Amino acid sequence: xxxxxxxxxxxxxxxxxxxxxxxxxxxxxxxxxxxxxxxxxxxxxxxxxxxxxxxxxxxxxxxxxxxxxxxxxxxxxxxxxxxxxxxxxxxxxxxxxxxxxxxxxxxxxxxxxxxxxxxxxxxxxxxxxxxxxxxxxxxxxxxxxxxxxxxxxxxxxxxxxxxxxxxxxxxxxxxxxxxxxxxxxxxxxxxxxxxxxxxxxxxxxxxxxxxxxxxxxxxxxxxxxxxxxxxxxxxxxxxxxxxxxxxxxxxxxxxxxxxxxxxxxxxxxxxxxxxxxxxxxxxxxxxxxxxxxxxxxxxxxxxxxxxxxxxxxxxxxxxxxxxxxxxxxxxxxxxxxxxxxxxxxxxxxxxxxxxxxxxxxxxxxxxxxxxxxxxxxxxxxxxxxxxxxxxxxxxxxxxxxxxxxxxxxxxxxxxxxxxxxxxxxxxx
Numbered sequence: 001x002x003x004x005x006x007x008x009x010x011x012x013x014x015x016x017x018x019x020x021x022x023x024x025x026x027x028x029x030x031x032x033x034x035x036x037x038x039x040x041x042x043x044x045x046x047x048x049x050x051x052x053x054x055x056x057x058x059x060x061x062x063x064x065x066x067x068x069x070x071x072x073x074x075x076x077x078x079x080x081x082x083x084x085x086x087x088x089x090x091x092x093x094x095x096x097x098x099x100x101x102x103x104x105x106x107x108x109x110x111x112x113x114x115x116x117x118x119x120x121x122x123x124x125x126x127x128x129x130x131x132x133x134x135x136x137x138x139x140x141x142x143x144x145x146x147x148x149x150x151x152x153x154x155x156x157x158x159x160x161x162x163x164x165x166x167x168x169x170x171x172x173x174x175x176x177x178x179x180x181x182x183x184x185x186x187x188x189x190x191x192x193x194x195x196x197x198x199x200x201x202x203x204x205x206x207x208x209x210x211x212x213x214x215x216x217x218x219x220x221x222x223x224x225x226x227x228x229x230x231x232x233x234x235x236x237x238x239x240x241x242x243x244x245x246x247x248x249x250x251x252x253x254x255x256x257x258x259x260x261x262x263x264x265x266x267x268x269x270x271x272x273x274x275x276x277x278x279x280x281x282x283x284x285x286x287x288x289x290x291x292x293x294x295x296x297x298x299x300x301x302x303x304x305x306x307x308x309x310x311x312x313x314x315x316x317x318x319x320x321x322x323x324x325x326x327x328x329x330x331x332x333x334x335x336x337x338x339x340x341x342x343x344x345x346x347x348x349x350x351x352x353x354x355x356x357x358x359x360x361x362x363x364x365x366x367x368x369x370x371x372x373x374x375x376x377x378x379x380x381x382x383x384x385x386x387x388x389x390x391x392x393x394x395x396x397x398x399x400x401x402x403x404x405x406x407x408x409x410x411x412x413x414x415x416x417x418x419x420x421x422x423x424x425x426x427x428x
Contacts, residue, residue, distance in 0.1 A: 048078035048079050048080055049079070049080070049081065049208070049209065050080055050081060050208060050209040050210060050211045051080070051081050051082050051083075051084060051179055051182075051189060051206070051208055051209070051210045051211070052071060052074075052075045052080050052082070052083045052084065052211055052213055053083075053084045053086060053175070053179075053210060053211065053212045053213065054067065054068060054071045054083065054084070054085055054086065054212075054213045054214075055086045055212075055213075055214060056068055056085050056086060056087045056088070056089060056128075056131070057086075057087075057088045057089065058088075058089060058090075058223060058226075058227060059089065059090060059091060059092060059093050059226065059227065059228075059272075059320075060089055060091065060092035060093065060094060060099065060127060060128055061092075061093050061094060061223060061226040061271050061272075062094055062098070062271060063215065063219050063222045063223045063226065064215075064223055065092075065094050065098060065099065065102050067213075067215055067219065068085065068102060068131075069101070069102050069105050071083060071213050072105055072106055072109050072111070072113055073105065073109075075109075075111045076109040076110055076111045079111070080111050081111075081112075081187070081188055081189055081208050082111060082112045082113075082114055082182060082187050082188075082189060083109075083111055083112070083113045083114065084114050084115075084116060084175070084178065084179060084182075085113065085114070085115045085116070085131060085135070086116050086118060086175060087115050087116065087117050087118075087122065087124050087128065087131060087132070088117065088118070088119075088122035088123060088124070089123075089124060089125070089128035090123065090125045090126070090128065091125050091126035091127045091128055092126070092127035092128060093226070093271060093272055093273060093320070099127055099130065102131075103130055103131075103134050106131070106134050106135070107134050112136040112137070112182075112186075112187045113134075113135055113136055114135050114136055114137040114138065114178075114182060114187065115131055115132050115135040115137075115138040115139075116138070116139055116140075116141070116172055116175060116178040117132065117138070117139070117140045117141060117144045117145075117146065118140070118141030118144060118172070118174075118175060118178070119141050119144075119174075119175075120141045120142045120143045120144060120173075121141075121143045121144060122140075122141060122144045122145075123144060123145040123146070123147065123153065124145075124146050124147070125145075125146075125147040125153070126147065126148075126149050127149065129146055129147060129148045129149065132146060136185075136187070137182060137185045137187060139156070139172040139178055139181075140155070140156040140159060140172070141156075141172060141173060141174070142156070142173055143155070144156065146159050176205075176206070179206050179210060180204045180205065180206055188208075189206055189208045190206065190207040190208045191204045191205065191206050191207060191208075192204065192205060192207050221264075222267065225264045225265065225267060225268040226267075226268045226271040226272060227268070228272055228317055228320050228321075228322055229322055229323065229326045230268060231264075231265050231267075231268025231269050231271075231272055232265070232268075232269075232313070232316060232317075232322060232326070232330070233265070233326070233330060234261045234262070234264045234265030234268065235261070235262065235265025235266060235268070235269055235282070236265070236282060236309075236313075236330060236334065237258075237261050237265075238258045238259070238260070238261030238262030238263070238264075238265050239258070239262060239282070239283070239286045240258070240286070240334065240337060240338075240342075241254045241255070241257055241258025241261065241262075242255065242258040242259065242262060243286050243289060243290055243293070243342075244258070244342060245258060246290065247293060247294065269316075272317060272320060273317060273318040273319050273320055274316055274317055274318065275315055275316065275317070275318050277312075277315055278311075278312050278313075278314075278315040278316035278317070279312070279316065280312070281308045281309070281311050281312030281315065282308075282309060282312035282313070282316065284305075284308050284312075285305040285306070285308040285309035285312060286305070287305075288301045288302065288304045288305025288308060289301070289302060289305045289338045289342070292305075292338075293338070293342050293343060294382075294408075298338070298339045298343065299383070302338060302339065305338065306331075306334075306335050306338070309331065309334055309335075310331055313327055313330060313331060314327070343408075360379060360402050360405060360410070361402055361403070361404065361405065362401065362402060363379050363380065363401070363402045364379075364399060364400070364401055364402075364415065365377045365378050365379035365380070365384075365399070365400050365401075365402065365412070366378050366397065366398070366399060366400065367386075367394045367395065367396050367397060367398050367399075367400055367412075368383060368396065369396050370393060370394065370395055370396050371386050371387065371388045371393065371394040371400070371412060372388070372393035372394070373387050373388050373393070374386070374387050375387075375388075375394070375396075377400055377410060377412055379402060379410070384408070384409075384410045385408060385409050385410065386400070386409065386410045386411070386412045387406075387409060387410070387411055387412070388411075388412060388413065388414075389403050389404065389411040389412065389413055392414060394412065394414050398414060398415070398416075399414070399415035399416070400412040400413065400414060400415060401413055401414075401415050
């Protein structure tokens, strides 16, 4: 690894400060977004005498739980007619205590809190089912499902039969149907009947104003990156981009983007139930990739890194699973990038032969494999791709001298039989 350390110290390529600068830029950008989101949230107008509709989609993470709690408290404080939670969630990643506080807030609110599991095909599973249980009124859209913890999922008909919802045995095909029919369940939503034309049945529509609430831009970003596949991909892609930046000169777009992805992915993994082993294996895989990338030849360390990356991906989450499509795309993409893409990009960035490795010209080493005309040599205990600059092949185990450098490729000559030291020829 001596050559990797030397590469990191070469002039104009101080690795740690560059990555630190990239992280600083990313943190600054995120700070500006947070401030903008706070200003936007504070500027929202408070209006009452209305039905508040809040979309609750995805895992119940801290951001989403805070949003639901704030919506209920605000609606309760201003005397809103009702709160409708449009629910589609596979569960929660917050603590039981935090979820219990949300449930207590809903139960203690004077404003009716209702739940519509929709649109069609939505589900309320595991911990998310608790919101259905404590709702004053709950209903499902067609093809939607409920799944209490430790039980199998049920549809709308079975949910009514088992007493899981209280909507008179009817489905609510749309959110509008649900809001209109709330008036049949002691929720003071004003409706009017519109007579049908040409023999059509009359229909009801709400008179009470409906207001939709949603996450702010920053909260939506935080909630999105707390999704398992998004957090996993951001974290791994961010590390790969930072690794690429390690072998390039100057702070580039890859470093800033990689730092941003890494921070966002790290936040997501911090919210989700991850394992230390999984995270450790993913980080270790980047170390393994770096060992071979600096030589430009994928060898044993690349294989070790790919296995580590695969195991880390599979073992990353505890109780939350990634889809096989996400795993396959990520693992194959990382393997292709590290086996072919990254070495090619690094070689192209270092096409100038004298970027920080002049010290290697004239160094002695040993041929790890036969160099005829290409092979691998060891210089200062580090492997390098090499090509003989003489017609005579160099056998494995023979001593060699570095005559020139072409990007990440060393041009070597046999030590025995060489006319004179390359540095002496250069001096002349």
